[in-house]
Amino acid sequence: MALDRSEAISWYRRNRARSRALFDMLPEPVYFSRPISLRHPIVFYEGHLPAFSFNTLVKKALGQPGIDARLETLFARGIDPHESQAGGQHATWPTRETVRQFADEADARVIDALTREDLERPDDPLLDRGEAVFSILEHEAMHQETLLYMWHRLPFDAKRRPSTYTPRVEGDVPDEERIAIPAGRAVLGVDRSAVPFGWDNEFPACAADVPAFSIDRHNVTNARFAEFVAAGGYADARWWRPEDWRWLQSERVEHPLFWEQSDRGWFWRGMFELVPLPMAWPVYVSHAEAAAYARWRGGRLPTEAEYQRAAFGMEEGASRYPWGEATPGDEHGVFDFSSWDPEPAGSHPAGASVWGVEDLAGNGWEWTSTEFAPFPGFRAMASYPEYSADFFDGDHFVMKGASPATARELLRPTFRNWFRPRYPYVYATFRCVR
Ligand SMILES: [Fe+2]
Numbered sequence: 060m061a062l063d064r065s066e067a068i069s070w071y072r073r074n075r076a077r078s079r080a081l082f083d084m085l086p087e088p089v090y091f092s093r094p095i096s097l098r099h100p101i102v103f104y105e106g107h108l109p110a111f112s113f114n115t116l117v118k119k120a121l122g123q124p125g126i127d128a129r130l131e132t133l134f135a136r137g138i139d140p141h142e143s144q145a146g147g148q149h150a151t152w153p154t155r156e157t158v159r160q161f162a163d164e165a166d167a168r169v170i171d172a173l174t175r176e177d178l179e180r181p182d183d184p185l186l187d188r189g190e191a192v193f194s195i196l197e198h199e200a201m202h203q204e205t206l207l208y209m210w211h212r213l214p215f216d217a218k219r220r221p222s223t224y225t226p227r228v229e230g231d232v233p234d235e236e237r238i239a240i241p242a243g244r245a246v247l248g249v250d251r252s253a254v255p256f257g258w259d260n261e262f263p264a265c266a267a268d269v270p271a272f273s274i275d276r277h278n279v280t281n282a283r284f285a286e287f288v289a290a291g292g293y294a295d296a297r298w299w300r301p302e303d304w305r306w307l308q309s310e311r312v313e314h315p316l317f318w319e320q321s322d323r324g325w326f327w328r329g330m331f332e333l334v335p336l337p338m339a340w341p342v343y344v345s346h347a348e349a350a351a352y353a354r355w356r357g358g359r360l361p362t363e364a365e366y367q368r369a370a371f372g373m374e375e376g377a378s379r380y381p382w383g384e385a386t387p388g389d390e391h392g393v394f395d396f397s398s399w400d401p402e403p404a405g406s407h408p409a410g411a412s413v414w415g416v417e418d419l420a421g422n423g424w425e426w427t428s429t430e431f432a433p434f435p436g437f438r439a440m441a442s443y444p445e446y447s448a449d450f451f452d453g454d455h456f457v458m459k460g461a462s463p464a465t466a467r468e469l470l471r472p473t474f475r476n477w478f479r480p481r482y483p484y485v486y487a488t489f490r491c492v493r
Contacts, residue, residue: 061255062189068173074199084218094212102152109165110134112195120191130161184441191442193256200466207464220331230339230403232282237273245368246377248434249473259440260447261473267364275490277404278341298355303347306481316483317343330399339403341423341488346456346480349426349489358491363429366459370419381412381419387467392421395467423488424458431455431477462486
């Protein structure tokens, strides 16, 4: 049995409570706004989460009747920034009250299905090893991260700050240090039968021989990145791919989106306040900016296989987490919503990998130079066939690891994230290899 029914119900409730708390941070007028222009307005997401769960598990997998055909369709889809350009063009969105009534009914039907239906059916691709159940649970957890980086763009007075929260800014900038990783094999994918659940892009088992390389012990900090900015890195075409250089010109990009300049110097736009640029924090940048810095610094971004090798070590008994088998905890890194902002690089040495590389899971996703593509033998999953396949277009790059807003359930070696190279909103950092 891959699926524990009571654990699934409690995970679903945990997810719903966290989503509700995130939406409750926002006062009414903000609810219909679009903090990121390429994405849907906020109202869409409060309907989308229960709609996806209901549509996928109750309607599609279990064949039960719907609740409200119009709302189920309206809230059905919305994951990629590029394709959702038309998403906000609906003339009218339902009221918040209507959305929440629909959500309550969808939740009740999902919980009922989780409680009493046959959820594991080996002869049904939708329910083989409980696929639809895990899909809805991980889908909501992943969306919570996208909600947070949308909330990040809202004005500070448009979201309620938890009374006890203060960003952790104090910390010394770690020295630049490189760790040599010997040649060896890296695990990339896994067999479907070997794990309770994975998304289709994690299958099947796949490994790569990786030549020896050296990798930064720490993420590139704001301190290091400031050297690139001060050296005129954003004004020198040599460091940028042509398409990225054109983006700098057309959008007038001169520094990371998370940085803001005033007559008192550089500040970091945190979730709830501007803070004087915390030099020890990992810089958050787009793939384009990360790759330009690496080129300027005489290095490059790691491949996905190099990240895997640095994080999970040997192919024989590759570890479950960078730090080994221990259940993820606060000492291992900044993830699972433990903070609304990053923390100083290198402040979680207990999370170092077998080679001593730190923060590989947590404190910001890690950009790789690998284009998002299927492993040989890929098959789109039944419960969510467009999840990966729609993005094998050569214009998305793989990110690995986790950010402060990544649920702990997503910390597994083969989990892959991907974004377009000039999408600057995500909690993504990087390190260099040579
Ligand atoms: Fe979605």
